[in-house]
Amino acid sequence: xxxxxxxxxxxxxxxxxxxxxxxxxxxxxxxxxxxxxxxxxxxxxxxxxxxxxxxxxxxxxxxxxxxxxxxxxxxxxxxxxxxxxxxxxxxxxxxxxxxxxxxxxxxxxxxxxxxxxxxxx
Amino acid sequence: xxxxxxxxxxxxxxxxxxxxxxxxxxxxxxxxxxxxxxxxxxxxxxxxxxxxxxxxxxxxxxxxxxxxxxxxxxxxxxxxxxxxxxxxxxxxxxxxxxxxxxxxxxxxxxxxxxxxxxxxxxxxxxxxxxxxxxxxxxxxxxxxxxxxxxxxxxxxxxxxxxxxxxxxxxxxxxxxxxxxxxxxxxxxxxxxxxxxxxxxxxxxxxxxxxxxxxxxxxxxxxxxxxxxxx
Numbered sequence: 128x129x130x131x132x133x134x135x136x137x138x139x140x141x142x143x144x145x146x147x148x149x150x151x152x153x154x155x156x157x158x159x160x161x162x163x164x165x166x167x168x169x170x171x172x173x174x175x176x177x178x179x180x181x182x183x184x185x186x187x188x189x190x191x192x193x194x195x196x197x198x199x200x201x202x203x204x205x206x207x208x209x210x211x212x213x214x215x216x217x218x219x220x221x222x223x224x225x226x227x228x229x230x231x232x233x234x235x236x237x238x239x240x241x242x243x244x245x246x247x248x
Numbered sequence: 249x250x251x252x253x254x255x256x257x258x259x260x261x262x263x264x265x266x267x268x269x270x271x272x273x274x275x276x277x278x279x280x281x282x283x284x285x286x287x288x289x290x291x292x293x294x295x296x297x298x299x300x301x302x303x304x305x306x307x308x309x310x311x312x313x314x315x316x317x318x319x320x321x322x323x324x325x326x327x328x329x330x331x332x333x334x335x336x337x338x339x340x341x342x343x344x345x346x347x348x349x350x351x352x353x354x355x356x357x358x359x360x361x362x363x364x365x366x367x368x369x370x371x372x373x374x375x376x377x378x379x380x381x382x383x384x385x386x387x388x389x390x391x392x393x394x395x396x397x398x399x400x401x402x403x404x405x406x407x408x409x410x411x412x413x414x415x416x417x418x419x420x421x422x423x424x425x426x427x428x429x430x431x432x433x434x435x436x437x438x439x440x441x442x443x444x445x446x447x448x449x450x451x452x453x454x455x456x457x458x459x460x461x462x463x464x465x466x467x468x469x470x471x472x473x474x475x476x477x478x
Contacts, residue, residue: 136379138344139273139297146290147280182380183408209269227272232280 128153129173129243134163134189135207136182140227144176147232148239160184164192171198174242176235179208190219203242207235263308266438270301296339300375307368307442314449319365321450323358323472326366326401330389333370337378346378347386354391359399359469365446366401366467372439373403373465380407381462394468402466404459412458440465 131152133144141156148154155172157163159182163175175193179186186206193199204220206212209227216224223238277294284290310319334348341348359366370389377387385406394400443465447454453468 137269137273138346138378139293139340142293142343143273143276143280147283209265209272228268228275230276232276232283236283 129246130155130170131174131176131239131243132157132163132166132172133176134158134160134181134186135176135178136180137178140178140207147236152239152243158182160186160189160192163189167193167196167199172202173246174239175202175204176239177204177206179206179210179212190216190221194219201246203246205235205238205242262438267301267304270297270304273297274301292339293343296343299336300340303368303371304438307372310365310368311442311445314445319362319449321360321362323474324361324363324366325357326354326359326361326391326399326469327352327357329363329366330370330391330401333367333374334389337371337374340375341378344378345383346381348374348377349386349388351388351390354393354399356393356397356399356471358472358474359401360472361450361452361469362446365450366469369443369446369467370401370403372443375439376465377403377405377407381405382407390464390466397471398453398468399471400466400468402464404457404462404464406462408462443467 129152131144131148131154133141133148133154134157135141135144136158138158141158145154145156152174155166155170157166161183177186177189181189184192186208190204193202193204200220202220203222204216206216206221206224207227207230208224211226212224222242225235225238274294274297277290277297281287281290330350330352334350337348374387374389381387387406388404390400390402390404392400444454447467450467450469452470455466455468457464457466
């Protein structure tokens, strides 16, 4: 089963990701950037869902950190945020950016599937 | 900068952002119902999320109406208020994989305050602790007597320590806008701003203690000698 890391400082959003993706993926949940980076030393996820405003290092710091590691630089990242993200983050491995107020569950599911599929091919 | 040009107060933007979060979540839950096997669990989450948002809105209305003298001082049993808050937040703590415990050591049973306002103060302290506490250690709601005859009601979390500058700002009563007391990264400070307003109205003292492994936010209130509500 593919591994999806979800990072959000709001535990309710993490619970939502777990319910939405938990049947098809091995979902691991993290409430801050430090915890997820520590975990990546043990497990490299197939896909990462990342919020921008986090407790401690922001999502952008996590993206920077990931790019500095050979094995993490190619992990596809889906940014899901309540704040508007206008920057082009493709250089940081971001394949899709969703606004929490506009995203639909099937869009997120589709994006995770697409990322996972590409990584396996 | 953009907001100043448009004449929009930064506090309004903070409030809007805070209220956007639960609305987004509710929308997601509603849209995901078709993928759900156990709709009752999603429904329970939707109720908890919407109640949290409603309380935020109600608190903001109360802040705006404090001057209307709608919240009179009365004898309040702080333990009872804390218990009621914990019951209301139980499901939210569970959904966030957090827990809370109580530590009541007060001999003075009643304080001078307002039940609704004290409820909101403790509620906002608890939400703050839930957001910043870890999974391993529960947040702690406490009621204690303090030297000089007051009663301290507060919540301790085991999250990241707050910066000394923020500690000084709160200690000095510098709580005029939510963004000015943005406590820790990712926090707007809205809940603490609301708490500070209500504490001021109750003539209480808003304080915090920096622990090596977390923070306690508290309010000191005067004891009430009116024993009829015990």
